[in-house]
Amino acid sequence: MSGRTTGLTPPEDSKAPVRHPDAPAPGETLGAHYDQCFGCGHQPGGLGLTTRAGEGVSVTAEFTVRTGHQGAPGLAHGGVLAAALDETLGSLNWLQRVIAVTGRLETDFVRPVPVGAELHLEARVDAVHGRKIYCSATGRIDAPDGPVAVRAQALFIEVRVDHFIENGRTEEIDAALADPDQVRVARAFEVNP
């Protein structure tokens, strides 16, 4: 162990999250932040998650569990469900115009999710403490008020855009930066426009 705290409870002197004035309006679809993203991109094996801005610093998202998402026969793989939660939580950063990556993701698997089910996700930022963004998410089966299947609490850590440029593979970084659609470039790295 590194000795760092693994607590997901925001410190007492945390601040409330701030929605960026230019954040998409509630109900607006966020679209894919990066076409090659496993969560929200347009890849045959991906989740194809569709995310919409909610009120405050919150989002909703849906994805349909397909045959390629199975763990046990006929049931979604837990890692796929965790990825859906991670992606939904990650999209909260666009509403704050902050660049952040998942530091910790804790997931409760409450009930199995069958193939063919539509998972309805809801995520919000609960508090911010310096670079640390505390957030939580819930996934329900087949309807926004359906039975809870998964819950997550997460800690995202704010980073500089250099995090991706220094750590990502040059091929994909260069291609993303060369995109003439500057909003898409900004979103690929969740950069302040």
Ligand SMILES: CCCCCCCCCCCC(=O)SCCNC(=O)CCNC(=O)[C@H](O)C(C)(C)COP(=O)(O)OP(=O)(O)OC[C@H]1O[C@@H](n2cnc3c(N)ncnc32)[C@H](O)[C@@H]1OP(=O)(O)O
């Ligand atoms: C690819 C995306 C594309 C584009 C962006 C959008 C993509 C959305 C996709 C979904 C999101 C993802 O999957 S993102 C991909 C998955 N995640 C990653 O690849 C991140 C890999 N990890 C790292 O790069 C690093 O560990 C960081 C950046 C998270 C932290 O490193 P650092 O910048 O050096 O900061 P460090 O000093 O260690 O930590 C800062 C503070 O946070 C705390 N802290 C750090 N990690 C933890 C932790 N696990 N649990 C508790 N606390 C922690 C420290 O104690 C410290 O608290 P204190 O001392 O200040 O109190």
